[in-house]
Each structure stands twice: as C-alpha cells, then as structure tokens.
Amino acid sequence: MLRTAGLREIYTRNDLIVLGLGVMIGAGIFSIAGRQAASMAGPGVILSFMIAGITSLLAAICYAELCSTMPVSGSAYTYTYVIFGEVWAWIIGWSLILEMELAAAVVARVWSLYFAQMLTELGVTVPALLSRPEGFDLFTLLILTTLTGIVAFNAKVGLRALWVMVSAKLVGISAVIIIGSLHFNAGNIAQIPVDPAPLVTDADTLHSTVFGLLIGETHAFGWFGILAATPAIAFAYLGFDIVTTAAEETKDATRTVPQGMIRALATATVIYIAVAVVMIGMVTYSKITQGAPLADAFRLVGETFMVHVINITAVLGLTTVVFVLLVGQTRVVFAMARDGLLPTQLARLSGSHRTPATATLVIGAIAILLAEFGPVLTLEQLVVIGTLFAFMIVSAGVISMRRSMPDLPRGFKVPGSPLVPALSIVATLWLMLNLQVITWLYFVLWMAVGVLVYQLYGRRHSALAPTIGRHRRPQPPKHQTRT
Structure with a gap:
C-alpha cells in the first residue's frame, strides 16, 4: 500500500478500543447522569441513556462502512470530500473543528475542577489561582500543555500512558458498580415524578428546546424531560467517531477500525447504563445533587471512601478524554491542510515518529486560549450539535455512496441499508x-464564519482549486488513493 505524506502505523484493534474508551468514558459518567436525573428526567434518565446509545450506535455503523472504504485521516471530513465534494467537506471539517476544539477546552476546564476537588478531599488546600470555574487557572494550563506536548512529539508514549489510565479508570468504575449495587433499591427506579416542573419561562425561549417550542411544551420530567435530557447525555457518548481519525495510523484499518470503534461504543454504553442504574438505585432522584x-x-x-475513588477515577478519565480529543482534532486539521483548505504548514510531519507536530501545537494553543479566557462551560451543547451534524452527513453519505459507487470494495457494510442509515439520520435530527434554541443560533453563526473563511482562503488554496465549479463528481484528493 502506498500513502502519500502518510502517518506512521502505530495502532492495533485493541489500541482503538482503548482510544474509544479513553474519550467516551470521562467525567460524564460521574456527573451527567446525576445532573439530568435531578433536573430533567428523574429515573427516566436510564431511558435517556438508552436512546442516546442507540442513536450513537446507528451512526457508528455508518462510520464503520465509510471508514472501511476510506481508511485515511480526516474521518467525516474525508468521507464528505469524496462523496459530496469540497464545499460540504469544508462545512463538516469546520463543524468538527468546533466540536473537538471546544470539547478539549471544556474537558480541560472540568479536569481542573475535579483535580482541585480531589486534592481538597485529601486535605490539601488549593489556592484559587490554581483552579476556578472562570478566569485563568494553572491546572487547566498544566493539563493542556502536557498533553499537547505528548501528542505533538511522541504519540507512542501517549498510547502506552493511555492504556494505563484507561485500565485504572475501568477498575475505579467497576468498584463504583459493585459497591453501589450493594445499596441498590429497586423502588428508587420505579419512582415517578408527580408533577412536571417548568423548564423555562415564556420570556426565556432561547433556552428552550427547538422541539419544545414547536409543540408548545417545555417542562422537565415525564417523557418530555426524558427526551430533553437525551442530547445532554449524548455528550457522554461523543468521541467514538474520533477513532476513525486514526485510520491512517492503524494496521489493517479496513477491518480493525470498524471493529475497534463499535466494540468501544458498545462497552461504553453498557458501562454508562450500569452506572446510571446503580446511582438511581442507591438514592431517590430528588436527593441527587447537581x-x-x-x-x-x-x-x-x-460509603465515604468511594468519594476518593470517584475523584481519582474522574481525573484519570478526563485526562484520557483531553488526550484523545487532541489526537482526533490534529488528524482532521492535518487532512484539511493536506488538501490545501488550511495552511499547508499544518500538514508537516516531524521527527522519526512522523507526527503532525505543527498542527498539534497550534490546536493546543487555541484550546488553551479558549479554556482560559472563554466561557466554555456554558457552551457544552455546541459540542453536541457539531458532532450530531457530522453524524447526519455521514449517514447520508452511506446512502449516496451505495448508489454512486456500488462496486467500491468495502471492508464493512451497513446491514439493512438504506433503512439503517435513514434511521440514523432521523434519530440524529431528533436529538438536534x-x-x-441558543445553541442553534451559535451553531449557525459558527457555520457562517466558516463559509466566509472558505471563500477567503480555502477555496483559493485548495489542492483541487482548478476543478472547482466543474459539473462532475469530485474525486478523492491524491492522498486518499491507495494502490
């Protein structure tokens, strides 16, 4: 196999499973379920996890087919380039940049808070400058700087560390499930909220859901609360798609990437639902804190000792999330730069490990600025909408590619196509x-800026600039062709 400007192969199938668990199992397992149970869904949060998990699985199956056909860096960006052309590829790439860059900043900020909480629980006094919800803090700078350096200069060392940390947090989560099950009370899960609580006031329509405005109903708890909680819970599952960004660095990628991604998602889904069941079973939802x-x-x-176990596991989990987000973001930017849509300097490979160090350092620097000076903790839903948009386009890509390129070799095929991809589109749109409403407005603004950047830079510097505008199906960029 020949790859132009290719990355070094370092991942196996098991590495990809660890990569997927590294990004999907973070602080969300300790906080999202509880917050949504207390404020939105009650015991129905378990159903919210199931709905989000099924939606993610439908999208993952679609990713698996396209990745097995085009096992190169870039994930949804690359697939869209080949299937729908450069303009749509740019839009998806711009959406992925929003998703991963903002997610890295959000998670790094949360890591700082959990790390400070862990130290405080151990009796260590933490000065305000080290960790705080807003403004500059040193812990956020520490985690982003350290992990950016590892991803930029020695991904192999980062992979070994990832194995250790993922293994350790799985041990911690196992302890949570086992000890928590000893205090399980089925009556807590069967408890139904008596009266739906108002979700927003009439004057606060920006913070209502789009669906709620369409049907004129915006309240917490009940079926509406279960459905409204699902997109927030989907944040916990986000990241399985990042596994596909490592395809170019994976051995026998056409088989191992689909297997690694789907197995990681299935494992994470089981773990999330198990923890949610245990937590809701331990205490009634009305006593759960935010x-x-x-x-x-x-x-x-x-079980006060478990508080320390949870804090340590959360810190490890968040560390792996930031690491994998940086890896995935770097590969998307690397692919876009290699196609000329971003400055080509970002596609340079450095050192014997052939890593895109320049792209990684730039991405890390932007994440630091966002995390330190932006209100990232209030923009969490932007990460979700950017990812779901990519899910929808990838699912549509499976249907389109089956029609336009039916004879193309596929290492994995979506069963029941086009029904399954169509269900994925509907389920994803439902979550969106x-x-x-305010999340949609921010997303539209971000995409408008993206279109402007493409017109001013990407369109003029594209590797396929001479063919833009011709009435023919776009062909894969040179690096996407394997022989």
Missing part, C-alpha cells in the same frame, strides 16, 4: 431538535 451527584450519592449511603 455538583457531584455520584460522590454525594455514596456519601448518603455511608431537542437542543436549545
């Missing part, structure tokens, strides 16, 4: 409609 729901649940049942 700040540290799982840790406080263990306090209520007298359950996001807040």
Whole structure:
C-alpha cells in the first residue's frame, strides 16, 4: 500500500478500543447522569441513556462502512470530500473543528475542577489561582500543555500512558458498580415524578428546546424531560467517531477500525447504563445533587471512601478524554491542510515518529486560549450539535455512496441499508431538535464564519482549486488513493 505524506502505523484493534474508551468514558459518567436525573428526567434518565446509545450506535455503523472504504485521516471530513465534494467537506471539517476544539477546552476546564476537588478531599488546600470555574487557572494550563506536548512529539508514549489510565479508570468504575449495587433499591427506579416542573419561562425561549417550542411544551420530567435530557447525555457518548481519525495510523484499518470503534461504543454504553442504574438505585432522584451527584450519592449511603475513588477515577478519565480529543482534532486539521483548505504548514510531519507536530501545537494553543479566557462551560451543547451534524452527513453519505459507487470494495457494510442509515439520520435530527434554541443560533453563526473563511482562503488554496465549479463528481484528493 502506498500513502502519500502518510502517518506512521502505530495502532492495533485493541489500541482503538482503548482510544474509544479513553474519550467516551470521562467525567460524564460521574456527573451527567446525576445532573439530568435531578433536573430533567428523574429515573427516566436510564431511558435517556438508552436512546442516546442507540442513536450513537446507528451512526457508528455508518462510520464503520465509510471508514472501511476510506481508511485515511480526516474521518467525516474525508468521507464528505469524496462523496459530496469540497464545499460540504469544508462545512463538516469546520463543524468538527468546533466540536473537538471546544470539547478539549471544556474537558480541560472540568479536569481542573475535579483535580482541585480531589486534592481538597485529601486535605490539601488549593489556592484559587490554581483552579476556578472562570478566569485563568494553572491546572487547566498544566493539563493542556502536557498533553499537547505528548501528542505533538511522541504519540507512542501517549498510547502506552493511555492504556494505563484507561485500565485504572475501568477498575475505579467497576468498584463504583459493585459497591453501589450493594445499596441498590429497586423502588428508587420505579419512582415517578408527580408533577412536571417548568423548564423555562415564556420570556426565556432561547433556552428552550427547538422541539419544545414547536409543540408548545417545555417542562422537565415525564417523557418530555426524558427526551430533553437525551442530547445532554449524548455528550457522554461523543468521541467514538474520533477513532476513525486514526485510520491512517492503524494496521489493517479496513477491518480493525470498524471493529475497534463499535466494540468501544458498545462497552461504553453498557458501562454508562450500569452506572446510571446503580446511582438511581442507591438514592431517590430528588436527593441527587447537581455538583457531584455520584460522590454525594455514596456519601448518603455511608460509603465515604468511594468519594476518593470517584475523584481519582474522574481525573484519570478526563485526562484520557483531553488526550484523545487532541489526537482526533490534529488528524482532521492535518487532512484539511493536506488538501490545501488550511495552511499547508499544518500538514508537516516531524521527527522519526512522523507526527503532525505543527498542527498539534497550534490546536493546543487555541484550546488553551479558549479554556482560559472563554466561557466554555456554558457552551457544552455546541459540542453536541457539531458532532450530531457530522453524524447526519455521514449517514447520508452511506446512502449516496451505495448508489454512486456500488462496486467500491468495502471492508464493512451497513446491514439493512438504506433503512439503517435513514434511521440514523432521523434519530440524529431528533436529538438536534431537542437542543436549545441558543445553541442553534451559535451553531449557525459558527457555520457562517466558516463559509466566509472558505471563500477567503480555502477555496483559493485548495489542492483541487482548478476543478472547482466543474459539473462532475469530485474525486478523492491524491492522498486518499491507495494502490
């Protein structure tokens, strides 16, 4: 096989499973379920996890087919380039940049808070400058600087560290499930909220969901609350698609990437639902707190030692999330730069490890600026909408590619196509409609800026610039062709 400007192969199937678990299992397992149970879905949060998991699985199957056909860097960006052309590829690439860059900043900021909480629980006084919800803090700078350097200069060392940290956090999560199950009370799960609580006031339509406005109903709990909680819970599953960005660095990628991605997602889904069931079973949803729901649940049942286990596991989990986000973001930017849509300097490979160090350093620097000076903790839903948009386009790509390139070799095929991809599109769009109106407005603004950047730079510097505008199906850029 010949790859132009290719990356070094370092990943196996098991590495990809660890990569997927590294990014999907983070603080969300300790906080998202509790927050959504307490404020939105009650015990129905378990159904919210199932709905989000099924939607993610449908999208993952679609990713698997396209990745097995085009096992190169770039993930949804590359697939869209080949299937729908450069303009749509840019739009998806721009959406992925929003997703991963903002996610890295959000998670790094949360890592700082959890790290400070862990130290405080151990009796260590943490000065405000080291960790705080807003403004500059040193812990955020520390985690982003360290992981950016590892990803930029020695991905192999980062992979070994990832194995250790993922293994350790799985041990911690196992302890949560086992100890929590000893205090399980089925009556807590069967408890139904008596009266739906108002979700927003009439004057606060920006923070209502789009679906809620369409049907004139915006309240927490009940079926509406379960559905409204699902997009927030989908944030926990986001990241399985990042596994496909490592395809160019994976051995026998046409088979191993689909297997690694789907197995990682299935494992994460089981773990998330198990933790949600245990937490809701330990204490009634009305007693769950918003700040540290799982840790406080263990306090209520007298298992105070588990608070330390949860804090340490959360810190490890968030570390791996930031690491994998940086890896995935770098590969998307690398692919876009290699096609000329971003400055080609970002596609340079450095050192014997052949890593896109320049792109990684730029991405890390932007993440630091966002995390330190932007209100990232209030923009979490933007990560979700950017990812769901990519899911929808990839699912549509499977249908289109089956018609336009039916004879193209595929290492994996979506069963029941076009029905399954169509279901993925509908389910993804449904989650998007359950996001807040203000999130949609921010997303439209970001995409408008992206179109402007493409017109001013990407379109003029594209590697396929001479063919733009001709009435023919775009062909894969040179680096996407394997022989």
